[in-house]
Amino acid sequence: MPEGDTVWRLAQRLHDALAGQPLTRCDLRVPQLATVDLTGRTVLDVVPRGKHLLTRVEGGLTLHSHLRVDGAWKIYAPAERWSGGPAHQIRAILGTDRRTAVGYRLPVLDLLRTAEESRVVGHLGPDLLGPDWDAAEALRRLLAAPERPLGEALLDQRNLAGIGNVYKSELCFLLRASPWLPIGDLPAPERAPALAKKLLEANKRRPARTTTPSARPDRRLWVYGRAGRPCARCGTAVRTADQGSPADERVTYWCPTCQPDRPDGAADAPR
Secondary structure (H helix, E strand, O other), X not given: OOOHXXXXXXXXXXXHHHOOOEOOEEEEOOHHHXXXXXXXXXXXXXXXXXXXXXXXEOOOEEXXXXXXXXXXXXXEOOOOOOOOOOXXXXXXXXXXXXXXXXXXXXXXXXXXXXXXXXXXXOOOOOEXXXXXXXXXXXXXXXXXXXXXXXXXXXXXXXXXXXXXXXXXXXXXXXXXXXXXXXXXXXXXXXXXXXXXXXXXXXXXXXOOOOOOOOOOHXXXXXXXXXXXXXXXXXXXXXXXXXXXXXXXXXXXXEOOOOOOOOOOOOOOOOO
């Protein structure tokens, strides 16, 4: 699933392609929007909110989309061949005289009043890449359930918006803490939102996500995607395990040496 930095870059690209231009084509291929036609309305803005995209158009309307795992927005020049997938996977077409944005396999697509955007993003915590980032509020939300495992707390968009599975694992590694450590036991917990903010800001303009000092493609991440390979810091084999409730379960990567289970030595991580 795309994470906050990826969605931020996509929003910038969509904004540059569409904003300030009237729509010359609008085709929304989901049942609830089949009769909607935004042709003639000017696109005002494309705004990222965590992992959500808000495309605001003239007349006080917002087209809300979320990519989840398989969705994608592709941008094409007028004569360019569309290559994002077969036609039956297209869910949205927004065209201007200059560019056409095509949404493929979008699992979430709905239209609402701009004044009512809180209906779809109001549950989110502070946006790590948003203009209204609030570190104190993010920390308050993270610590509201002190017994919750660190990895699960970081991934919960109601705490802070924009972290996905890659950043979850990388943040736990950089914090030198087990993903199963109760977040209330994390020393200096204010480091968590501060480091998350630093990482996403550093990566929002990079084509390849990097959390290490290395520019090598196989060394850009500390633990994510490195199951069974030596930890770049200590040489211990990186481990994986599923984490979270059955509905929200994700694979977590960690180094059992660099990330001790708990400061008091108690063992919470899977064995």
